[in-house]
Amino acid sequence: MKMYKKILCAFGAAACVGMLFSVAGMAEAPAGAPATESAPYDEDTYGPEKDIVWNKPVPRVTFSHKVxxxxxxxxxDSCHDDIFPMEAGASESKDDFTMASMLDGNYCGACHDGSTAFHTNSPDYCASCHTAPGTIVFTKPVKAVVFDHKMHVEDYGFNCTSCHSDLFKMIIGDxxxxxxxxxxxxxxxxxxxxACHDGEQAFASNTxxxxxxxxxxxxxxxFSDANAPKKEGH
Structure with missing residues (x-):
């Protein structure tokens, strides 16, 4: 009789465990169910999906309609046509499409004023729009001198305003x-x-x-063609 009770208890425990797993399984998505897909991007509603890239007055400035x-x-109509004409390249062609103009509340500066959105001259947000170039190669007054943006920004913690525009104007070749x-x-x-390479902040410029x-x-x-990948041919 005792053995019979033990068997019943064992079956009862197994049944309870099985029910728990069954309930847990009900909460999970059925096997093979398709993953939930987000709605496709609607360019008629949200504007061009591909980022706009301005190259004037400085290169590699991006704008995302989606964001x-x-x-x-x-x-x-938050921006078009009062702030930006809805014609590709129209803003770039204007002489007043500059950072100084944005600081006066024009173009991006209409919203990026430090109140509505981050300020256009905030050093913490330069990289939100500006893509820093890699290595700059100066060829005047001597050929050639290199400057590595990545090293100064990522390795040493400088930001754009550390050099621009007090030491260097943000214009190529200026x-x-x-x-x-x-x-x-x-x-x-x-x-x-x-300004920094004075022997105290960084190694002196004469060393x-x-x-x-x-x-x-x-x-x-x-820059020579010798470094270009060789073409395979017969």
């Missing part, structure tokens, strides 16, 4: 235009790179020459 419409809840001013002597007077100066041969190695 502003689908995510932030703006509509097309420093090189004035060969009389953009010189090693100017660096020794704490101008341009010399460790090969860190920046790669010379003509280095320039040729960077």
């Amino acid at each position: 502003h419409t689908m995510d932030a809840g703006l509509s097309c 420093a090189e235009k004035d060969e009389q001013a953009f010189t090693m002597e100017a660096l020794y007077q704490k101008k341009y790179c010399g 460790r020459c090969n860190t920046c100066h790669i010379g003509v041969m280095g320039f040729d190695r960077m």
Whole structure:
């Protein structure tokens, strides 16, 4: 009789465990059920899906319609046509399409004023729109000198306003235009790179020459066709 009771208890326990697993299984999606798919992006409602990339007045500035419409809840007429004409390239062609103009509340600055959205001159948000170039190669007054944005930003923690626009204007080739001013002597007077490379904040600009100066041969190695992948042929 005792053995019979033990068997009944064992079957009862097994049944309870089975019921628990059955209930748990009911809460799960059935095997083979298709994954839930998000609704397709509607360009008529949210604007072009592909990011806009402006290259004037500075290159590689991106704008995402999705972030502003689908995510932030703006509509097309929030910007068009009072702030931006709805014609590709129309803003870039205007002389006042500059950071200074945005600081005056024009273009992106109409909302990016520090109140409605982050300020256009906030150093913490430069990379939200601006894609920093990789290595810059100066060829004047001497050929060639390299500057690595990635090293200064990611490794040493600088941001765009650390150099722009007090030390360097954010315009490609601007420093090189004035060969009389953009010189090693100017660096020794704490101008341009010399503002930091003074021997205290960073190595002095009259030391460790090969860190920046790669010379003509280095320039040729960077840009010559010899470095291009060789084409396979018969």
